[in-house]
Amino acid sequence: MSAEGPPPSKVKKVDVSADPEDGRDYDVETQMALEEIDGCQNEIDALNEKASEEILKVEQKYNKLRKPFFEKRSNIIKKIxxxxxxxxxxxxxxxxxxxxxxxxxxxxxxxxxxxxxxxxxxxxxxxxxxxxxxxxxxxxxxxxxxxxxxxxxxxxxxxxxxxxxxxxxxxxxxxxxxxxxxxxxxxxxxxxxxxxxxxxxxxxxxxxxxxxxxxxxxxxxxxxxxxxVENGVEEEEDEDVAESVVVVEEEDEIEGEDEEGEDDEEGLEEEEDDGDDEDAAGEDE
CATH class of the missing domain: 3.30.1120.90 (Nucleosome assembly protein)
Structure with missing residues (x-):
């Protein structure tokens, strides 16, 4: 491009300063780099647009494939x-x-x-x-x-x-x-x-x-x-098991107390028998 030709196009100036009112011009090397980035971004955008078109075609294809299954499902649902x-x-x-x-x-x-x-x-x-x-x-x-x-x-x-x-x-x-x-x-x-x-x-x-x-x-x-409902049944079953465990423990405690009571009674009976034997020996003397 000749020196007398139009100046090269520039990307929109990017404000990188803290003050939004303060615009900045870039040196030639930075400006060229920004233009190259802009060119790459255009290529990326073009590929994204093409991808969207391809994705749309795939969605349309699978919508048609899903349709008979949706219809079959609807007919079954009518029975419920x-x-x-x-x-x-x-x-x-x-x-x-x-x-x-x-x-x-x-x-x-x-x-x-x-x-x-x-x-x-x-x-x-x-x-x-x-x-x-x-x-x-x-x-x-x-x-x-x-x-x-x-x-x-x-x-x-x-x-x-x-x-x-x-x-x-x-x-x-x-x-x-x-x-x-x-x-x-x-x-x-x-x-x-x-x-x-x-x-x-x-x-x-x-x-x-x-x-x-x-x-x-x-x-x-x-x-x-x-x-x-299934969770509720499971919870109720767990509660029933817990209650049965408590009942068993209580029964065990009661049985233990009964056994101790019986042992005490047997001890008293033995002591009374010993006392009777001693009294009988005293009378004989």
Missing amino acids: PNFWVTAFVNHPQVSALLDEEEEECLHHMTQLEVEEFDDIKSGYRIKFHFSSNPYFSNTVLQKEFHLGSSDPKSESTKIDWKDKMNLAQNAKSRIEKFKQGRKRGLETKSFFLWFEDHEDPSQDDIAEVIKDDMWPNPLQYFLVPDIE
């Missing part, structure tokens, strides 16, 4: 009464949303489905399947998340509530009564209010829990009560 409501109630985060009415409603839930879009980064949908119930006429309630754009959004099925059975409205009324002095996080604890909430789809913790934790392995949450 109240499977999903049990799993929901046992999940620490999901159960925090449920009031008594909503838990009762979820007894009519027959199936859960999570479907990721072909472009996984762009979003997913959650489907809740219901049998005929006294709360609403829908057979499927769906909440869908579109996260691929700079303006993420979500949308959900309009629930056709039956007369006087609107659980979302009931939850709102209940929350209004206790709203004063409470933080917002405590005000929205309702499953159906969550279902209808579209304020911040990119930060929907409950949806992510259902997608990434509940859906991959719901069995672990369904089995929680059985595990607790």
